[in-house]
Amino acid sequence: MQFKDVIGQETIKQKLIDSVNTGRIHHAQLFLGDSGHGSLALALAYAQYINCENRTQNDSCGECGNCQKMYKLIHPDVHFSFPIVATKKKAEDQDPNTDFYTQWRTYMQETAYPAYREWITKIGKENQQGNIPVAEARSIIRKLSLKSYQGGYKVLIMWLPEFLGIEGNVLLKVLEEPTPKTIFLLVAEDESKILNTILSRCQILRIPRIKEDQLATALEKVIHAEPEKAQQAASLAEGSFRRALDIFHSGEDNYFEQFSDWMRSCFRFDTAALLTWANSIAGMGRENIKNFLIYSLGVFRDSLLIKQGVENLATLRGDQLIWAREKFAPNISEDGVIKIVGEINEAHYHIERNSNPKIVMFDLSLTVGKNIR
Ligand SMILES: [Zn+2]
Structure with a gap:
């Protein structure tokens, strides 16, 4: 995903771009805001910008090998972590998220503006609770201790760290003393549900609502909505592209x-x-x-x-x-x-x-x- 494909959020984009161009990339960043505001989309565009071989002052190129791999979500140095539902496999399972990775990739290709409930319903039942199991946290540590494949940055994007239980504290050491050129991008919606120990180690970036006119324009562009209907859905969407789409479609x-x-x-x-x-x-x-x-x-x-x-x-x-x-x-x-x-x-x-x-x-x-x- 390129920055130009993320709706609005110019100030945040500029901040992220500046951090790369001035060489001041904080190794643990928390993108805090509704996923419908574009917090995950921004993290994806940022990871792509960081590893792009031909980035410009404003965006990744969208064409180099690294960008191509980012589009397909198969970049060997960019890892994803997300809530999953309990399966019959044992708790000591080495890499629990692998089973869900194909579904995750499909979902991400449908939308970079996901909704937790929708994701859980895709991989389980509506009323099941999501969770990021400790085995996944351990698997993250393992993956990030490996040498980078492409020689660039290793990035972990964790969507909804709220679902890390207390065992998530095994991540503290790598959050505190990461291996060089390793970046954690945590994408969260509810600050109060994140382990304090993790929160305190992150630089927090608050992702505000998307402006109403930008939402309306996005609806016109992405789903060819008529201007009047786009405007109406945008006015009800509370700054969330996700919600604007739902309102439009329903x-x-x-x-x-x-x-x-x-x-x-x-x-x-x-x-x-x-x-x-x-x-x-x-x-x-x-x-x-x-x-x-x-x-x-x-x-x-x-x-x-x-x-x-x-x-x-x-x-x-x-x-x-x-x-x-x-x-x-x-x-x-x-x-x-x-x-x-x-x-x-x-x-x-x-x-x-x-x-x-x-x-x-x-x-x-x-x-x-x-x-x-
Ligand atoms: Zn590129």
Whole structure:
């Protein structure tokens, strides 16, 4: 991956490029931010830049042998580590991630903006927990103690070091005193879940949200989205390309239909209908439910603004806007909506943390039903 293929993030790119050109590459760097913001994509582009044979002031060449190997993720000096699910093989297995490597490579070629749940579902079952086993940590140490094949830098890219258990501490020694020309790039989303001992040895690079207009442009370029739809998905995506894609593909129209059904039952406070609705929405899968909740937040926010006479709205367009102006906004309570928005955020939090979606969505429906008028 070249820097030019990473969406936005100009400041971070420049920082990384400067570190190479001034010869100040920190040996342990933590890229911290949602994978949808491009933290892994940046790490990939950085590793490619570091080892490129013909790099320019701004980017890797994309053509040399090293770049080609990076594209195929078969560079002998660039290793990957990522959460896997438990298999029947024994814990003392020498190289547990090898079994998953082909799937990892396929996944990375689909997207450099991965999502943890999606990855785990690809290699196991949705509700399984990911883990980076101690055998993998040992295997990393082994790989990095070898001489570099190409004479350049050896790089380890670890996606989601949050999943290293306490045994991950076996890595401390190499993090502290790495062999020369060895770089650790840890790509994490949640600082609070990383072993402190590891965190304290890394230089932290915070990866911010992608700007909305850059997200919209990326959707137009990558999946040929129409400008208006691209803009709408971008406005809901909270700076995540990943989320923008999900929202785009799952189709706003579909969310709108579910949302208006939901609101009909909430206004009537029809608990039987709400239960049926919660069960059906729970079947959409976690990522989709989260996106639906973000969409709902957008509709509530816009409807509140409509009530206050604001013209420039972020989420609602076309028929949905007409519906909100004529039918929805006039009937909702401002105080109620403020409470509802808090509850939707809360529900999003719980869905992310694996709570039972049927219960979360039904409870949320009761609160909405009580407060909407
Ligand atoms: Zn190159």
